[in-house]
Amino acid sequence: MLSIEGVRKSFNGREILHGIDLSLGKEKMASVMGKSGSGKSTLLAIMAGLLRPDDGKVLYGDFDIGTADEDTLAEFRLKTIGFIFQDFKLIPSLTVHDNILLGIYPRKDVDEAEKQRRIQALAEEVGLCDRLKEQVNNLSGGEKQRVAIARSLVNQPAVVLADEPTGNLDSKTADGIMALFQRLHQKHETSFLIVTHDQDIAAKTEHIYRIQDGELMS
Numbered sequence: 001m002l003s004i005e006g007v008r009k010s011f012n013g014r015e016i017l018h019g020i021d022l023s024l025g026k027e028k029m030a031s032v033m034g035k036s037g038s039g040k041s042t043l044l045a046i047m048a049g050l051l052r053p054d055d056g057k058v059l060y061g062d063f064d065i066g067t068a069d070e071d072t073l074a075e076f077r078l079k080t081i082g083f084i085f086q087d088f089k090l091i092p093s094l095t096v097h098d099n100i101l102l103g104i105y106p107r108k109d110v111d112e113a114e115k116q117r118r119i120q121a122l123a124e125e126v127g128l129c130d131r132l133k134e135q136v137n138n139l140s141g142g143e144k145q146r147v148a149i150a151r152s153l154v155n156q157p158a159v160v161l162a163d164e165p166t167g168n169l170d171s172k173t174a175d176g177i178m179a180l181f182q183r184l185h186q187k188h189e190t191s192f193l194i195v196t197h198d199q200d201i202a203a204k205t206e207h208i209y210r211i212q213d214g215e216l217m218s
Helices: 040-047 070-080 096-104 112-125 141-153 171-188
Strands: 002-011 014-024 029-033 055-060 081-084 159-163 191-196 207-212 215-217
Touching (some): 002 040, 014 040, 029 040, 029 171, 040 191, 070 081, 081 141, 096 141, 112 141, 112 171, 141 159
Parallel strands (some): 029 207, 081 159
Antiparallel strands (some): 002 055
């Protein structure tokens, strides 16, 4: 489903990624491990279409996101890729419901009733159905990450990319989030790629890639 071929990326004359190759099969859960500065977050941003590679291809099936124009890429990203951040990227003053809604709000091809059905269903799946009217700034860190997870799945994406999704959580809460990932991965048949520096988190995925100094090892 997701295939990266010979991807290179430089900043200020310094090459961060040195010809990366990676394949994430349909309905798989994998992780990318690496120390801070190893290039893993840059790689994830390129996979998400948030950065363009200097060289190489990023393919979702036959669609190369590296060559798509901005409008086409934005629509593709909205419908196909879910993204989860370490710092949640939620709007604290909005409710749980409205933060999840933001993920699907731009869709013109999904009617309002279906949007509400998906929000309710995902809130139940992540254990927040009784908190939909609660402002996000009243939630714990683990609850905020559950909101972010629901938002990432509301468009029924083929792939969810998660950048250090447990980095701000204690070990017990992190274990709960990974268990939730595994349940959602199996139920929705969605591929997950999780960037982490934590061996215990990576061990809960089906395959571990390791990145060091911009080079990837499987």
